[in-house]
Amino acid sequence: MIDPLPILQSTFGFPGFRGVQEQVVSRVLAAENTLAVMPTGAGKSLCYQLPAVALDGTCVVVSPLIALMHDQLRAATAIGIRAATLTSVDTDQMETIARFRRGELDLLYVAPERASNESFRNLLGQSPLALFAIDEAHCVSEWGHDFRPDYRLLRTMLDAFPHVPRLALTATADAHTRADILEQLGIPHDGMIVAGFDRPNIQYRISPKDNITRQIADIVAEQPGPGIVYAQTRKGVEQLAERLASTGRKVRPYHAGLDPAVRARNQADFVASEDMVIVATVAFGMGIDKPDVRFVAHAGLPKSIEGYYQETGRAGRDGDPSIAHLFWGAEDFAKARQRIGEVEPHRQPGERARLTALGALVETPTCRRQILLRHFGDPAPDTCGNCDNCLNPPGAIDATEVARKFLSAVFRTGQSFGVGYIESILTGQSSERSLMNGHEALGVFGIASSSEEAALIKPVSRALLLRDALRTNDFGGLEFGPEARGILKGETTVSLLVQPKRERRRRGAAAENPAGDPLFEALRAKRRELAQAAQVPPYVIFHDSVLREMATLKPTSRAALAHITGIGARKLETYGDAFLEVLRG
Structure with a gap:
């Protein structure tokens, strides 16, 4: 049995596993089929990236969006993993196929449409395979909130290689959806590992709409760092983005009606930014792996608690404190009921149940997190201490x-x-x-x-x-x-x-850097410079948490720097000297 800990330290820079990562990795290394249900930010990608490095052959990762694959490709390459994507927009497809055939890839990212194609299955037979990883696995279930028909066709590919272990990963699946994933992907019931759904660093707030533009402008004003604002229509996105731009913050719109080049540029600018706000329809976000989103605001009701959990889960993936604020109106519920009447009769009971669950979430006088966790079958405390109702209990x-x-x-x-x-x-x-x-x-x-x-x-x-x-x-x-x-x-x-009145706060440098540490700001400036030179987002270099640990411990040698959590061998070699120069002053 391969010992994963040396690889965890040398490649990823972590002294130990978090949560259920070790359980999942151990099953994969033992060639056991597994479904891992882990909250966003819990390190799902490591559960297949580490085995991809440890095992002979290529790990094939099925992922639903091209932008998400390219984000993950950047992050994997930065730590020395041999990775590639095979998508419709890649111009180096023949080179990628040749690298795969020569056994030179640890990871190969593909979309479900390609993975379910017979010609791709023929290609897979031409090189050793280590693992199939099915990311966003809830897309396989009609009961899930993001059903993708092509995910239902993956079983043929998986069964064509019965000796290759399969790992399905998702952050959002209730009990019904989890059972469907196991069934559709041929994973035994005892192969499921559920880590829980709690995201303790996210503060949940929910308010009735009352001048929605002003309400969201207040959040933008008080919250530093990148943020996502979800609007329900393309027109709503455009109007809200235009109005929020008057706050002086960098704001970009994102929706399917934009010119593809403009949409791609706006997404790229947001991913690379340390303070931009993007106003988008709910399609945005699943395609990015940006860890430093500090707030997510909904300018209207999401489609379900599963959707809400996934969308708010795009905040605080780095573990730092973040805000999720939902604004709802009675008209949102009225429109939702009208939409339910338009879907196929057999789906209506499930849709009504989802809407009822959302109603309970917005109307509860008790802990929001408790409602969320119990919806997913998780045990929950009576109070969490980090939602609006717990922090400022409402009257009735x-x-x-x-x-x-x-x-x-x-x-x-x-x-x-x-x-x-x-x-x-x-x-x-x-x-x-x-x-x-x-x-x-x-x-x-x-x-x-x-x-x-x-x-x-x-x-x-x-x-x-x-x-x-x-x-x-x-x-x-x-x-x-x-x-x-x-x-x-x-x-x-x-x-x-x-609801008790909240004091409106204005943001300032102190909010971004609570300790007011000039060394931390100098390290951020160096990170920004290196990111621009490498043409990657700053978080690909290092997360804020890594910089904070540097600023606290002040290492002055490569050996000392190697002990900082999140600095593996490749990043130490590539960026170590540049940061040591700042640390030595």
């Missing part, structure tokens, strides 16, 4: 009476008017429209005219839409949903959360 108001009045007004006006009109009826605001419709003669006209009740009308309408007590029709009018009856009959109560 019994709004059942206002909710009943609101529903009564919807019913009495014919279930065909929007929130604004219903509010005007309840607060007794006369208008040409209300006079023409005869609604001022209704018993509900003006029954919520007190300032206390009037202030609750909009939050109540949000809560009723979220709970499916109200729905919107094609013309924006409100109509009853299945939960309205219980509220009107007094069988169900409606509570509203009262």
